[in-house]
Amino acid sequence: MADDPDLPDVRRVLQGDVEAFEGIVRRWQRPLVNLAFRLCRDRGLAEDLAQEAFVKAYRGLPRWRGEGLFSTWLFALALNHCRSRLRRFRPPMVDIEEVPEVAVPPDGEREFDEAQRAGIVRRAVADLPEIYRDAVALFYLQGESLEESAGILQVPQGTLKARLHRARAMLRGRLELLSPLAGEE
Amino acid sequence: MSQDDIGPLLASEQVIEPSPGFTAAVMGGVRREAETLEPIAFPWRRVLPGLVLSAAALVVGLGVLVWTLVEEPASGPAVAADVHSLLGGGHLPSAAVLAGSLLIAWLAMRLSRASGDTLL
Numbered sequence: 001m002a003d004d005p006d007l008p009d010v011r012r013v014l015q016g017d018v019e020a021f022e023g024i025v026r027r028w029q030r031p032l033v034n035l036a037f038r039l040c041r042d043r044g045l046a047e048d049l050a051q052e053a054f055v056k057a058y059r060g061l062p063r064w065r066g067e068g069l070f071s072t073w074l075f076a077l078a079l080n081h082c083r084s085r086l087r088r089f090r091p092p093m094v095d096i097e098e099v100p101e102v103a104v105p106p107d108g109e110r111e112f113d114e115a116q117r118a119g120i121v122r123r124a125v126a127d128l129p130e131i132y133r134d135a136v137a138l139f140y141l142q143g144e145s146l147e148e149s150a151g152i153l154q155v156p157q158g159t160l161k162a163r164l165h166r167a168r169a170m171l172r173g174r175l176e177l178l179s180p181l182a183g184e185e
Numbered sequence: 186m187s188q189d190d191i192g193p194l195l196a197s198e199q200v201i202e203p204s205p206g207f208t209a210a211v212m213g214g215v216r217r218e219a220e221t222l223e224p225i226a227f228p229w230r231r232v233l234p235g236l237v238l239s240a241a242a243l244v245v246g247l248g249v250l251v252w253t254l255v256e257e258p259a260s261g262p263a264v265a266a267d268v269h270s271l272l273g274g275g276h277l278p279s280a281a282v283l284a285g286s287l288l289i290a291w292l293a294m295r296l297s298r299a300s301g302d303t304l305l
Contacts, residue, residue: 018219025211033203047207055214121194140195168191175191 006070013061021058028071029054031142032078038141039082039133041126049085053078068151075144075152079134124174125167132167135160238293245286249279 004010006027012020032053037046057074064073125136138149139160150160 018216019212021215022208022212025208025215029203029207029211030200033207034200037201038198043201046201047203050203051207051211051214054211055218058215058218118194118198121191122198125195136195140192141198171191 004069004071006074010061010064010070013058021054024057024070024074025054028074032074035075035078035137035142036082038122038137039079039126040086041122049082050078052085053081056081072148072151075138076154079138079152083130083134120175121171124171127174128167128170132163132170135163136167136171139164232297235293235297238289238296242286242290242293245282245289249283249286253279 006024009020009023013024029050032050033046036049036053037043040046040049053074057077060077064070122141125133125141127133128136134153135149138144138152139146142149144152146157146160150157153160155163
């Protein structure tokens with residue numbers, strides 16, 4: 001793909017110029033760290049996962065066949081890496097009863113409600129089954145287009161739409177059960 | 186909360202910035218990876234024909250030996266005597282099989298050596 005902005009760096013790396021990989025890292029570090037963060041909700045772990053994904057991408061670069069954008073391949077690789085690592089290591093879950101209540105200033109109540117609601121939604125996303133969590137993480141949280149998300153997940157766009165619809169339904173059900181705050185409208 | 190409300194909530198996700206040393210840490214890992222020599226994988230594809238031929242030679246050789254002992258128990262256990270009786274006693278097919286198995290064994294050895302030379 002000629003208009004792929006990563007292609008010159010990829011070619012240089014494949015010709016043996018290791019330092020050219022830094023361009024790829026600088027271009028994609030923020031999206032990859034954020035993708036990992038949206039899957040694990042742990043900043044330190046997210047950076048570790050993103051770092052490992054970059055090294056894995058460097059190692060696997062000769063196997064990239066140049067079909068589609070390099071970033072699609074990189075994201076798919078990172079997503080697979082995060083999946084396999086998170087299957088082995090799940091952060092300890094905290095019982096909702098053990099979470100201390102936070103004092104809320106009266107004037108900041110609305111903002112607090114919004115923030116708390118968003119936090120509950122994100123935690124619920126992290127608990128979704130893998131295929132739905134990945135779809136939501138890429139499309140909603142990461143802000144990738146439907147086409148790009150489908151490319152990264154290697155599924156047809158129709159399948160992705162169905163997964164997103166199902167994920168929203170599951171989230172709504174879980175949130176209504178989990179929190180009166182998130183459920184009230 | 187309707188399904189339509191969930192979309193905007195999800196989209197309002199905060200964006201985190203990688204820590205300042207992130208790029209350097211990644212490039213450190215990449216440089217280490219580049220310096221690490223690729224482990225040489227065992228050449229199964231090259232060795233397999235040799236192994237198959239060796240196994241075939243062994244089976245054929247054992248088959249001939251057993252067949253010879255069953256057919257001519259009086260000739261004794263000595264292999265030399267068996268070969269002599271095979272060649273001298275009009276057992277041409279057996280001799281041909283034995284010669285074939287020896288040829289296969291020799292070919293297997295040649296193939297294995299050639300694979301080793303190519304790798305080195």
